[in-house]
Amino acid sequence: MENNYQLSRIHNYIHGLMSKEEMFQLEREALDDPFLQDAIDGYRLQNGVDARQLSLLQQRLNRRVEDTIATRHAQYFTWQRLAVGATAGVLFVTLLALLYFNHFNGKAERTTDVELSEPENRISVEPLLDGGDASPREGWKTFEQYLNKQLMASVRGGEIIVNFTIDKNGVPANIHAEGQPESSLFDEAVRLLQTGPKWQGTKGRLKIVFPVKDEKNQAQANVIKPPHCFGVAKK
């Protein structure tokens, strides 16, 4: 403010807008203040004070000061960014690691699912509805569980399609196979059906798949399955 006051005095002085007393006062001050005297000399040379010029100059100074503050902030943000970047990097690596493990775990799980229904290891039945209406009274799932529990280990793998009728006691009768299946498979199928759970309906037609246990097929299984799946398979 003192600044503006002095400036307006200089302005008034140069343009002769001051009283003689005021002029004397300023001259007196200027004699003791060479800074003021120089400024007066300068403005007199310029023929007056250009307020617009000075406000531009003030703006330049403000910009200069703000720029530096902005730069400092920018630098600060750079460090912040660097920290964020580093954190992001660590997170990314962690994520990759997680994905990597998850990938294998997921694969293992998927493989396990396949294992459960794989005919090589478990016996399975497929009701062929075109040939019959019979179904186990306790449901297919229970029947399959029964089959797996009761299956004789010595039976070789293979599939067989059997047709049968249900007698009045709910037990399969008149069991005969389609085609020329191995007799051991047929005998086992008859045994399992006749000693197993009761049935409902009149006629049954089933495809029974016995798990493959011979070495040739096991070698095949080795190719298909990743090694770590065996742990699951053995359960």
Next chain:
Amino acid sequence: MNDLRMNEKELLQHYKTSGDLSTLGKLYSPYMSLLYGVCFKYLQDPDRSQDAVMQIFEELIQKLRQYEVDNFKSWLHVYSKNYCLMQLRKDKRTMQVDIEDNLFESEQKLNDTSEAKWEERDFEKLEGCMQTLNREQQECVRLFYLEQKCYKDIADLTGYDLNKVKSAIQNGKRNLKICMERKENGK
């Protein structure tokens, strides 16, 4: 913002320790319009003078952290004047600087602190010293200091050019001072 209430010395100290540019801005800003005038006096070009004011600010960023500055205002004035004279020298442009003018100023700087005690006989001495001044100086000093007339009136009264009046008063004042001090020492 506590630095609004800081005086110049505190601002100066705060800048020196913190290097905070906005503090320097607060310190510098009040002098900018005076500085522009000073720069114009030497450079005599509006754009160059503005640039000079900004450039001086740039230099202060370093200098004010290095040096212990007691009187910021007069330090700034001398610094800026030197800056402008250096600019002119770089231009290989010569500039007529009134040697008396500059002598007066730098001398005044040295004598700033000395405060004279005035006694009865000092006034007699002063009258004696007045007689040693040349006619122009005597006339102008008398009109200015005793009759408190402004430069313009003195110019009108004496018929001298305004600049002549100014330098007559400045030099007369300086010579009086020298005379007074010499007589004192010679006692």
